[in-house]
Structures are given as structure tokens and as C-alpha cells.
Amino acid sequence: MILRLLDLHGMEEKSLMEMRGIFLTVIAAGVVVVAGSAYGEKLRVASLHPVATDLARRIGGDRVEVVEIVRSGGDPHHFEPGPSEIRAVAEARIVLAAGLGLESYLPKLMAATSGGPQYVLLGKSVKPLRFPATQGSVEMADPHWWQSLSNVSAAARKIRDVFGEADPEGRDGYEARASALLASLESLKEWAALEIASLPKSVRVLVTPHDGFGYFARDFGFVTIPLMDIKATNQPTPQRVSEIIAKMRARGVRAVFAEQGENPKALSEIMRETGARMGGELIADGPGSGGVRTYEEMMRHNISTIVEALRPAP
């Protein structure tokens, strides 16, 4: 509308047009402010993790615009923000990150956007598990907190509170939508416990490409045998493969799992050596691929795949 008015005056004298241009820009700025308060400008949230994106959309509803910085289905371990992503983060009011060291670029991003958005590291809402120190690495927190349903409930409560503080007028809505989400997570937890109860303790072993299921294993009494630690991008060493094969033989493991985007060749060798079969593909790092759009769908998919693959034949 404002731009069109400016165009209409395009045929007038240049100096006059400039004056009108400045005047109309001032008016336009005023209009934006008025519109912001009168119609409720959306709370702008930048998300650095697919699970945070899903929770923010569920809790935020129509009042929140969630800008996906790390896209659903993307690899949050090896992401680096470019100039356009840094700009999008700077324009946000709130930034949701997984935290616990997952976003190694976070200090740089915070420095580049200092004085701008409020950063919320959701991993701070949970009690972290730790990866033990290995040769050449120090002990570090396991960032995959979202593989625990209880942790995700804690993260959802945090998002509800942060949204309510940033946008008090929307607080009732955030609370209502968060309550519905928390109830849904509770029933998912009951379903998961029932499903996994059908697996004897002795078969609860997860052989997976990367070490992303520590929290899941803790909650449901599994042992994890990952092929690689979370920093690794290449194949496991022959020594590591031998260790995995020995561990699997000792426990009589009958199935291994692939992961979205990560299917190391070593998995085939391990299957050949142990006679274990492919149990299916698990999703470790968040929804967004393989037709799985939400966090809850991801957990249902993983649990169904695991139970199907490991349940002993009747």
C-alpha cells in the first residue's frame, strides 16, 4: 500500500518525491508498530534442532513463527550456520538449541548475534548422561536427551515458560497447548513401557551406527553397542568391529539397526560374522525423514521397529 503510494508520486519533481518518500517511510514505520500491537505480531523463534522445532510449533500454535535453522531430517552433529542463517537467528526473539555441546558452533553464533535474541539451551532442563572418556577424548555430556520421553516433557515445560514470559498475552494458550502435549507424551510413555515389556531383558541390546540411544537405553533397560562415537564420520576401526562382534556373540544378539543417513559398511560385515539380521532403520537425531514428521511419530517408529526386531519368536 505504502509502496504503491510512492509509485503514484513517481512522476512528480524529484525533490518533492524524496520529501514524500521520507515522510511516507516515517508513516510506514508507525504503521508497522501499530500493526504489531493491534494485531499481535507473532513471536519469532529460531530453532536449531528438529525436536525443538516440533515442540515449539505444538506449544506456540498460531502465536509463534518458528524458523527452522537446522532443518528436520538434517544432521545436527555436522551443521555450520551460514550468513543467511545467522541473519535469521539475529532477527528472532528466542533461539531454541539442544545444548549439552551438540551445537559446537553456538559460542560463535551467540557472539555474532549478541544483544539480539534470548538463547534457551533445552539440555539444561535435564540431567545429562555422560560419555566416558576414551583414548584421545575427554568425558563429555551425551547430547541426545530427546531420546528420553521424560526429558522431552521437561523441555516442553521450559518452552511453555519461556514463551509465556516473552509474550504474556499468549500465556493461557501456551499453557493449554503444553498441557495437551504433556498428556500426549505421558500416554506415549505408557504405550512404550507396555510395548517394551514384551521384550525379555536378555534381548534388550541396541547395535546401532552412532551412539545416539543412551537415554533411551537408560529409560528402558537396554545395553547399547554403537559402531561409532558421536563425533565420528567415517568407518569404525577393524579393532572396534572385532570388539562389537565379540560382544554380540557373548549376548547372542540376533538383530542390528541402521540409521537414517548413516549405514556404515561395517554393519554388513558384523551381520555376516554374527548371523544377526537387519532389524530396520532407527531415527536418532530428530524427526523429518522417512515420512516421520513429529517427535512422537519418531518415538513410535523407533519403539515399534525395536520391539518387532528383538521380540523372540513364539
Ligand SMILES: [Zn+2]
Ligand atoms: Zn546423534
